[in-house]
Amino acid sequence: MRFLGNFLTNSSRRHAAAILSAAAFAGASSIGFAAPALAHDAVLSSQPEQNETIKQLPHEIILNFSGEPQQGFNTISVSRDGNVLFRGEPRAKGQELILDVPDNVRSEPGEYTVGYQITSSDGHATRGGYQFTVDNPDSSAAAEGSDDAKADTTATSTEGEQGESNSSVPSWLLPVGGIVVIAGALVLAIKRYRDIKKD
Known part of the structure; x- marks a missing residue:
């Protein structure tokens, strides 16, 4: 046991x-x-920086990650006030992803959002985003100035058209009109003379 x-x-x-x-x-x-x-890749720095206020859009958006994102299936988008302005696949440079800003995108004041979706160095999909602001008072003043200039140009062109319409009377009618006026005055004078002579 x-x-x-x-x-x-x-x-x-x-x-x-x-x-x-x-x-x-x-x-x-x-x-x-x-x-x-x-260990997903995270954004360490960016251009423009998060919550930064700048005067105009840069020529490119740069995101610097903690790891080296895998090539392919990487997308960066930029929107203003909720409207997507452009998106595309960035080019990779080490731990940086760079997306060029198209030339036809206007640098207007407002809040911009950078969104990204990448394939991290560990093979997992990672997404995120941040905001920055464009605030350029000169652009607003320039826009108002251009509107005023357009209004002045429109008024000037309208006055010019009216002047042209007024001066569109043929020049040969002026002497004819003068002759008609003189003839009428002469007829009235002769008639008055005859009336006086009868009296």
């Missing part, structure tokens, strides 16, 4: 140790796999 009890005790101990070893290995394995999954 004592031998059987010792055998069961030793067997139980070995079984418990095996269970603990398996649990420890499983825990270590889960930690080892979970760590890379949490």
